Amino acid sequence: MTAVLQAKERKGARNSHLTALREEGNIPAVLYGSKLESKSIYLSGADFLKTIKEVGRNGVFSLDLDGNKFDVMLGDYQSNPLKNEIVHADFLAVDMKKEITADVRVVLVGDAPGVKDGGVMQQSMHEVSVTATPNNIPSAVEVDVTNLQVNETLTVADIKINRGYEINNEEEQVIASILPPRQEEEINSGEEQEAGTPESEEGRETTADEDKTSEE
Incomplete structure (x- = not known):
């Protein structure tokens, strides 16, 4: 049953x-x-949060505007971080049979052997662009x-297989990588270091871009 x-x-x-x-x-x-004149509306903040929690950030639900129902998805929104509240939202009325494009967050799952061996996981992409019919947007x-x-x-090319939607990003874009253990950690643990320069100086810096998408 579609949330209303x-x-x-x-x-x-x-x-x-x-x-x-x-x-x-x-x-x-x-x-x-696309076939709807833009309308200024308002709605209960509590009901909004409940609905988005139920259907997800890219979920489709029914918006009942004074008795007229529209299949919609949450578009952009603005929040007040100090008050931890949503202050404005955009809703996109969708045709369930037509494909749309949406930004979807990337979640890394599983335990990587490279991390167990002391490597540092670096996530380079936190969102990908996806095209599918509204019900198939993950x-x-x-x-x-x-x-x-x-x-x-791991690159975009590695995750394009057997998906029910199309990922639009370039195949060579890196999603995640495991950097070698830092030299400082080897020194602190008392392990002997091999002579020479590490293969990747990037192992010293593991800061990734923060996820710009607010969590539901």
């Missing part, structure tokens, strides 16, 4: 009107689509790292 989120048309656009809506626990939003793309050894990498 109730919404009402929003008349006012002034900041004072938007502030008043938020103080009442509502979220100002916009409903749009909530996340899981990438299996159980065979990844030190100095090995």
Whole structure:
């Protein structure tokens, strides 16, 4: 059964009107689509969070706007990190038979042997672009790292096999890699080091870009 989120048309656009809506626990939003005139709406913040938690970030649900129902997905949204709340949302009305493109988070699953051997896992991609019909857009793309050894990498080409959707990123883009153990760790543990320079100086820096997608 498709989740249903109730919404009402929003008349006012002034900041004072938007502030008043938020103080009442509502979220100002916009409903749009290829065959739909953009509509200013608002809805319960609590109901919104409940629905997104139920269907997922890229899930399809029914938006009931004053009795008219639309199949929608959550588009962009804005949040207030200080108050930990959503302050605005965009809803895309979709045709269930037509393919759409969405950004989907990448989740690494499994225990990599290279990490057990002291290597450092570095995730270079936290999102991929996916094209599919709305019901086939995944909530996340899981990438299996159980065979990844030190100095090995996984690219987009490695995960394109047997998917029910199309991944649009370039095949040579690196998703994850395992860097060699850091020299500092070898020194601190009292292990002897081999002479010469490590194969990859990048092993000293393991900071990856932070996931820009807010978690549901």
